[in-house]
Amino acid sequence: MGMSAGYELARRGLKTLLIDAFDPPHALGSHHGEPRLIRHAYHGGAAYVSMALRADERWLELEKLTGEKLLERSGVLNMSDPDVYSYDVRLDDAAALGVTIELLNAAQIRSRWPGVRLPDGFEGMYEPNAGYLYSERGVAAYKRAALEAGAGLLTNTFVTDIVPDAGGVTVRTKDNIFHAGKVLISAGAWFKRLEPFISLPIRSVRKVVGWFETEGNGFDSGVFPGFTLGTKDGGYYGFPSIDGKGLKIGRHDTGVEWKPGEELAPFGFYPEDEGDLRRALSAFMPGAAGRLLSGAVCKYEMTPDEDFIIDTHPEHRNVLLAGGFSGHGFKFASVVGEIAADLIEKGKSAQDIGLFSLSRFALR
Numbered sequence: 387m388g389m390s391a392g393y394e395l396a397r398r399g400l401k402t403l404l405i406d407a408f409d410p411p412h413a414l415g416s417h418h419g420e421p422r423l424i425r426h427a428y429h430g431g432a433a434y435v436s437m438a439l440r441a442d443e444r445w446l447e448l449e450k451l452t453g454e455k456l457l458e459r460s461g462v463l464n465m466s467d468p469d470v471y472s473y474d475v476r477l478d479d480a481a482a483l484g485v486t487i488e489l490l491n492a493a494q495i496r497s498r499w500p501g502v503r504l505p506d507g508f509e510g511m512y513e514p515n516a517g518y519l520y521s522e523r524g525v526a527a528y529k530r531a532a533l534e535a536g537a538g539l540l541t542n543t544f545v546t547d548i549v550p551d552a553g554g555v556t557v558r559t560k561d562n563i564f565h566a567g568k569v570l571i572s573a574g575a576w577f578k579r580l581e582p583f584i585s586l587p588i589r590s591v592r593k594v595v596g597w598f599e600t601e602g603n604g605f606d607s608g609v610f611p612g613f614t615l616g617t618k619d620g621g622y623y624g625f626p627s628i629d630g631k632g633l634k635i636g637r638h639d640t641g642v643e644w645k646p647g648e649e650l651a652p653f654g655f656y657p658e659d660e661g662d663l664r665r666a667l668s669a670f671m672p673g674a675a676g677r678l679l680s681g682a683v684c685k686y687e688m689t690p691d692e693d694f695i696i697d698t699h700p701e702h703r704n705v706l707l708a709g710g711f712s713g714h715g716f717k718f719a720s721v722v723g724e725i726a727a728d729l730i731e732k733g734k735s736a737q738d739i740g741l742f743s744l745s746r747f748a749l750r
């Protein structure tokens with residue numbers, strides 16, 4: 387989010403400094419272990435659908451600017467037990483905004499993607515123009531674009547303090563003090579470290595993903611789509627095997643809370659790290675339940691309603707907050723950069739961001 391906003395601000399000619407505790411892309415935040423799904427027929431209403439479509443346009447613009455391939459239109463197949471999730475809620479908003487979707491029953495899914503063993507009664511929604519983003523490559527591309535547009539960048543520099551005053555905002559790091567007219571904080575899973583200056587209802591959660599060996603080529607990229615899977619036993623998402631790296635799968639629900647500063651247990655520390663993923667694959671895609679090829683640990687930053695926070699600080703209008711992306715934010719990073727730049731430059735955004743307002747929480 388920060389790199390995207392930094393690019394957009396610098397491109398508009400604003401004097402911009404990016405400060406990061408590490409050197410993005412890195413494996414200590416929420417963006418590593420690519421890829422990430424990009425879907426447009428979004429749950430949560432028209433505001434999300436419109437943002438997803440704008441985000442897609444901006445990823446293509448970034449591809450053009452940097453010459454990097456960032457988005458693969460693999461299609462995304464959403465499958466669910468109807469007792470867990472029904473796709474009807476997504477259809478009206480998506481159709482109204484021109485998103486192509488196909489509703490499929492279990493037999494149609496099994497015949498089109500023979501690797502999927504979906505029980506009768508499950509429902510499906512296929513979005514042919516959806517796909518996945520190479521997230522680390524995307525962060526690196528925005529970083530390069532931001533630097534080329536004139537932004538400054540301080541890496542391995544932890545912001546320790548943020549103090550607004552009448553003239554703007556003072557930002558402290560271990561070795562320096564900076565003064566800015568306005569500040570955007572997009573601290574991912576580390577917002578808690580900025581308390582008591584800002585106390586947001588964000589819970590950071592340890593998440594794992596695994597890459598599994600597949601049989602034949604039916605799960606390969608170019609053949610198999612990205613997917614989501616809603617079962618009574620949990621919600622999963624995944625990606626085809628890219629360059630023989632194995633089918634990637636993760637579980638969206640569950641996960642152990644992580645407090646910034648604590649050590650993060652490596653993949654495999656808990657039996658369910660591999661166990662949950664393997665159980666879902668064995669039941670629904672047995673041909674992809676082969677050897678575990680690799681695993682990664684990442685972080686979600688969850689708000690209570692899983693909607694984002696994009697708003698000004700309740701007491702300091704020169705401080706903008708973008709966080710709580712709740713495990714589904716990456717696809718929006720391109721448009722969040724534009725929204726943040728609009729809020730900083732003009733005080734308003736063309737996107738409907740009412741859903742992301744802090745007023746929905748009772749904040750101290």
Ligand SMILES: Cc1cc2nc3c(=O)[nH]c(=O)nc-3n(C[C@H](O)[C@H](O)[C@H](O)COP(=O)(O)OP(=O)(O)OC[C@H]3O[C@@H](n4cnc5c(N)ncnc54)[C@H](O)[C@@H]3O)c2cc1C
Nearest residue numbers: 387406407415416423545574576684711713714715716717
């Ligand atoms: C396993 C997994 C799967 C996911 N799958 C999807 C998906 O399929 N589709 C999707 O759209 N999204 C997905 N997401 C969510 C998405 O990746 C995140 O929402 C997104 O990366 C959040 O971006 P961010 O900029 O808020 O956080 P980050 O990318 O973590 O960036 C935050 C940055 O802030 C820096 N920072 C924090 N505190 C300080 C400080 N005090 N001083 C200086 N720097 C600081 C950190 O170093 C970090 O670089 C997934 C996430 C995970 C973990």
